[in-house]
Ligand SMILES: [Ca+2]
Ligand SMILES: [Ca+2]
């Protein structure tokens with residue numbers, strides 16, 4: 001009788017340990033530079049028995065729980081205008097393989113991995129040398145107009161030279177760029193004239 005009880009105990013123990021624990025995957029969205037945006041992700045197990053697609057807003061996380069202990073791929077597929085991809089950081093980092101905008105996570109060795117996809121706001125729509133994000137959030141200039149104050153100098157040039165890109169009375173002095181070559185030419189002519 002006692003042997004049967006011990007045997008039953010071991011059978012139950014073996015059955016309990018052979019049941020795989022379910023795993024959890026957390027995908028988070030961080031950014032460099034403030035702004036709003038909704039980013040799209042495609043997820044699937046490498047054997048394609050499980051697939052999902054999600055959109056995640058800036059600053060949010062999405063948890064996928066009750067996953068089988070196998071390998072999963074997460075890929076950022078939709079990046080809104082004005083943003084570009086920056087990096088992926090996963091914790092723990094031992095069970096992941098990052099390739100560009102895609103990460104393969106091995107949930108057969110661990111039950112939980114959190115991956116944070118970082119995007120950077122840096123698209124320069126009007127080509128003035130300032131990113132849309134910098135124009136909107138830092139300089140208050142127009143991301144669709146290379147010369148917001150219409151003074152003939154681009155927003156990028158003005159920021160670089162320290163003049164106000166929103167004030168047409170604040171512009172880059174033309175004296176050094178034009179006066180110096182004219183003075184040099186004048187000097188050359190004067191020398192040539194005196195030699196005659
Ligand atoms: Ca710009
Ligand atoms: Ca601009």
Ligand SMILES: [Ca+2]
Pocket residue numbers: 147148149150151152153154155158165
């Ligand atoms: Ca300007």
